[in-house]
Amino acid sequence: MSITPLMPVYPRCGVRPVRGEHCHLIDEDGTRYLDFASGIAVNLLGHSHEGLIGAIQRQAETLMHVSNLYGSPQGEVLAQRLVDKTFADTVFFTNSGAEAVECAIKTARAYHQHQGDTTRFELITFANAFHGRTMATISASNQEKMHHGFSPLLAGFKYAEFDNLESAKSLMGPHTAGFLVEPIQGEGGIRPASDSFMKGLRELADQHDLMLVLDEVQCGVARTGTFYAYEQYGIEPDILATAKGIGGGFPLGACLATKKAARGMGLGTHGSTYGGNPLAMAAGMAVMDAVASDEFLAQVRDKGERLRSRLEQFIGNYPDLFELVRGKGLMLGLKMKVESRPFYAHLRDNHQLLAVAAGDNTLRILPPLVVGDAEFDEFFEKLSAGAASFELPQTS
Numbered sequence: 001m002s003i004t005p006l007m008p009v010y011p012r013c014g015v016r017p018v019r020g021e022h023c024h025l026i027d028e029d030g031t032r033y034l035d036f037a038s039g040i041a042v043n044l045l046g047h048s049h050e051g052l053i054g055a056i057q058r059q060a061e062t063l064m065h066v067s068n069l070y071g072s073p074q075g076e077v078l079a080q081r082l083v084d085k086t087f088a089d090t091v092f093f094t095n096s097g098a099e100a101v102e103c104a105i106k107t108a109r110a111y112h113q114h115q116g117d118t119t120r121f122e123l124i125t126f127a128n129a130f131h132g133r134t135m136a137t138i139s140a141s142n143q144e145k146m147h148h149g150f151s152p153l154l155a156g157f158k159y160a161e162f163d164n165l166e167s168a169k170s171l172m173g174p175h176t177a178g179f180l181v182e183p184i185q186g187e188g189g190i191r192p193a194s195d196s197f198m199k200g201l202r203e204l205a206d207q208h209d210l211m212l213v214l215d216e217v218q219c220g221v222a223r224t225g226t227f228y229a230y231e232q233y234g235i236e237p238d239i240l241a242t243a244k245g246i247g248g249g250f251p252l253g254a255c256l257a258t259k260k261a262a263r264g265m266g267l268g269t270h271g272s273t274y275g276g277n278p279l280a281m282a283a284g285m286a287v288m289d290a291v292a293s294d295e296f297l298a299q300v301r302d303k304g305e306r307l308r309s310r311l312e313q314f315i316g317n318y319p320d321l322f323e324l325v326r327g328k329g330l331m332l333g334l335k336m337k338v339e340s341r342p343f344y345a346h347l348r349d350n351h352q353l354l355a356v357a358a359g360d361n362t363l364r365i366l367p368p369l370v371v372g373d374a375e376f377d378e379f380f381e382k383l384s385a386g387a388a389s390f391e392l393p394q395t396s
């Protein structure tokens with residue numbers, strides 16, 4: 001019996017990156033990979049971005065960490081920028097996506113319970129959602145593969161069908177506190193919710209005094225061509241969890257809320273030792289400086305449209321392999337007619353192209369937002385070569 005020093009919870013592949021340059025990763029033995037995975041929608045500015053490095057270096061030399069017992073000039077600035085840019089009035093900083101969702105769940109419960117209404121604690125969540133790996137966030141997902149071995153789950157979640165308003169409605173009752181939903185499911189296979197579904201959830205929440213909580217950990221921060229994806233649905237949430245791209249590779253997340261939604265989150269209700277430390281704030285500021293402008297967002301939309309139309313053209317050449325392209329901006333999914341994981345591994349191992357596998361036999365295409373035409377050309381060379389050389393799994 002032996003166990004690896006790294007707890008063996010990940011099926012790690014043979015790629016062992018030691019360096020990154022813009023949209024490429026260089027592995028231990030010098031192999032160069034085109035990175036259209038971006039650390040799973042994290043490295044918005046690609047690798048080794050000068051602005052981000054400079055901001056982190058300067059802050060590291062000045063002040064890296066202090067306790068949240070002190071005032072936070074750095075946190076106030078980033079929180080204000082997020083407030084100015086979004087629906088939110090207030091921000092809690094975390095170090096990861098799961099912590100951001102955890103804070104969002106607590107905020108939604110406390111909204112009802114701070115006034116003594118302890119009956120309303122249930123969040124309606126959606127099939128094939130992914131919200132993280134803590135006990136609360138696995139409990140919020142119906143995916144049993146994440147539950148195995150960890151019972152009892154946290155009570156207070158009901159699972160409706162994704163993008164199905166009637167299904168959500170049918171689960172509402174006296175205990176309902178709100179809805180928790182990814183506007184575009186990431187791990188679930190890059191599945192965007194419809195406008196009518198998102199607007200319908202907003203209306204139900206308004207009618208019944210429920211919290212609409214969005215998990216934009218993957219789809220947020222310019223990835224879809226607007227700063228947050230909800231903007232494209234013509235609605236605003238009460239609470240939103242964000243992480244991944246917001247630090248550009250530095251661990252950072254946040255829970256955003258309106259003043260009303262945060263009414264239960266008073267002194268002493270929540271906390272985090274590292275959350276909002278000056279180093280993370282510097283990284284977050286550098287990312288916002290780069291991606292939050294109208295000009296940058298318009299570029300993301302434009303690149304997303306070009307990538308999508310080229311992908312749509314491309315899949316026509318391989319009708320046996322690919323079914324459709326879906327997603328928004330630079331968060332795109334290629335739904336396959338065969339299992340997507342072997343194809344993903346084939347692209348990686350034989351064509352040095354990194355994408356990400358996802359549910360519903362979808363290949364996630366998540367390039368850094370600073371991607372350019374040269375990388376798109378390289379991507380299609382590798383994808384075409386990969387599709388041409390891919391042997392369909394034997395069905396026997």
Ligand SMILES: *Cc1c(COP(=O)(O)O)cnc(C)c1O
Nearest residue numbers: 096097098130131132186217218
């Ligand atoms: C990745 C992800 C999370 C969890 O983020 P961690 O930083 O891994 O904790 C939560 N929600 C969504 C939608 C995600 O994609």
